[in-house]
Amino acid sequence: MIRMSNLSFAYGEREVLKDFNLELSAGETVMITGPNGIGKSTILRLLAGVLIPQTGEIDHGYPQGTDPRLKTAFLPDSLSFYRSMTPLEAAKFHAGIFGTEPSSLELAKKAGVDVNRHICELSVGQRVLVQMAIILSTRPELILIDEVLHSVDPYLRDILFRELIEVMENSSPTVVMVNLNYHDIEHLADRVIFLGSDGIRLDESVDDLKAKTRRIISEEISPEYPVLLTENVMGKKHHIVYPFEMRSGEITDENLREMDLTEIMTAFMGGEYGVS
Amino acid sequence: MYSIDSRSAIPVYEQLKRQIVLRIVSDRLDEGEKLPSIRELAAALKINPNTVVKTYRQLETDGFVASRKGLGVFISTEARELQGDRNEIFKELTDDYISKAGGLGLKADEIMKGLSDRLKGEIEYDKNE
Numbered sequence A: 001m002i003r004m005s006n007l008s009f010a011y012g013e014r015e016v017l018k019d020f021n022l023e024l025s026a027g028e029t030v031m032i033t034g035p036n037g038i039g040k041s042t043i044l045r046l047l048a049g050v051l052i053p054q055t056g057e058i059d060h061g062y063p064q065g066t067d068p069r070l071k072t073a074f075l076p077d078s079l080s081f082y083r084s085m086t087p088l089e090a091a092k093f094h095a096g097i098f099g100t101e102p103s104s105l106e107l108a109k110k111a112g113v114d115v116n117r118h119i120c121e122l123s124v125g126q127r128v129l130v131q132m133a134i135i136l137s138t139r140p141e142l143i144l145i146d147e148v149l150h151s152v153d154p155y156l157r158d159i160l161f162r163e164l165i166e167v168m169e170n171s172s173p174t175v176v177m178v179n180l181n182y183h184d185i186e187h188l189a190d191r192v193i194f195l196g197s198d199g200i201r202l203d204e205s206v207d208d209l210k211a212k213t214r215r216i217i218s219e220e221i222s223p224e225y226p227v228l229l230t231e232n233v234m235g236k237k238h239h240i241v242y243p244f245e246m247r248s249g250e251i252t253d254e255n256l257r258e259m260d261l262t263e264i265m266t267a268f269m270g271g272e273y274g275v276s
Numbered sequence B: 001m002y003s004i005d006s007r008s009a010i011p012v013y014e015q016l017k018r019q020i021v022l023r024i025v026s027d028r029l030d031e032g033e034k035l036p037s038i039r040e041l042a043a044a045l046k047i048n049p050n051t052v053v054k055t056y057r058q059l060e061t062d063g064f065v066a067s068r069k070g071l072g073v074f075i076s077t078e079a080r081e082l083q084g085d086r087n088e089i090f091k092e093l094t095d096d097y098i099s100k101a102g103g104l105g106l107k108a109d110e111i112m113k114g115l116s117d118r119l120k121g122e123i124e125y126d127k128n129e
Helices: A040-048 A087-098 A106-110 A124-136 A154-171 A206-212 A261-272 B012-025 B038-045 B049-061 B082-103 B108-128
Strands: A002-011 A014-024 A029-033 A055-059 A072-075 A142-145 A174-178 A191-196 A199-205 A214-217 A227-233 A236-241 B065-068 B072-075
Touching: A002 A040, A014 A040, A014 A199, A029 A040, A040 A072, A040 A142, A040 A174, A072 A124, A087 A124, A106 A124, A106 A154, A124 A154, A154 B038, A154 B049, A191 A206, A191 A261, A199 A206, A199 A261, A206 A261, A227 A261, A236 A261, B012 B049, B012 B082, B038 B049, B049 B065, B049 B072, B082 B108
Parallel strands: A029 A174, A029 A191, A072 A142, A142 A174
Antiparallel strands: A002 A014, A002 A055, A191 A199, A214 A236, A227 A236, B065 B072
8 A cells, every 4th residue: 555645746836736645555557637737747756756745755555664666667758768778778777776687678679679779769659668668677566657658659559558467467566657548548447536726636446437427418407417517519418427326207318328438537627627 | 359348337347247158158158168368368458457357256256167276267157057147138138129129119019020020031041041
């Protein structure tokens, strides 16, 4: 169990997190999402130990004296990772810090990477795979992936997810991903956290979220329904309702639709921007 | 191959379970046949390995499969009355059909006639072959 308690963090004058609390269970896969600039990446950096909170603390739940950074695999959104080294050099260097065997770079080789070329000369997608191959080789208990996967082409992304799933199956790490693109990870995440301007707006298991969100197609809707967002779709009014509960008589299956994660998150996002 | 409907509010483990049960009762999975490994299935469907674990565990509890340590999960239905499961699925299919036909504004006798006409057609078609 990882516990983030009363965290505050500001970049200079700009306060990003204030009195932030979050608990992560061991082995769960969590997706953090929300509008740009809301502090998603900051949470990852704090968890990774790359940033230190100004107030509050993070308890990773390890025995006293353990450096949590050595149990963590962090894929940040910047691609500055060992730029001037070759993948082979970077793998050795990284393993030296973590005291583990260097990555075989199998993942990078599958992506056609020449492991003797400088990392800065590789394509963005290849760089992500090199980095992923290296950080996953240290047997992490915590895997943190920032929003970098959108820059990876579908073929390489497929390879990358297979690798991640294999690691998840092998050693059940806790996984936290920051995402703005939900399609790929829709069925990987156990839990979704939506960060709004007032902090955590939603914290639900994916199964519960899908069970409790519906699109209602209807001109009129009873004010008892908690509407996230109303859209006009081809001349019809669509109300996205969460949490949804069937009330007798008012709504039939005819004008009720189940939704995928992209649609649900888009509605939360729209609600956050005050669109309705 | 199994597939997951992202737009369904039915949890992934449940979708997967229903697909496997359907294959068992329709003899597309034979007694003793091995199910894909957790890793294989999770990677192929891009789903959380824990979800596959949950599906397999429930199938075992319900008496459709047996897991053998270190070997994998195998179809094992001795404890199960498959005819009952088959009837249950057939009933759901029929309910779905009736509800869709009803949605076209058809009455019970019209639905019956339409069904029996189609079935007759099928039988004649079979004979001609």
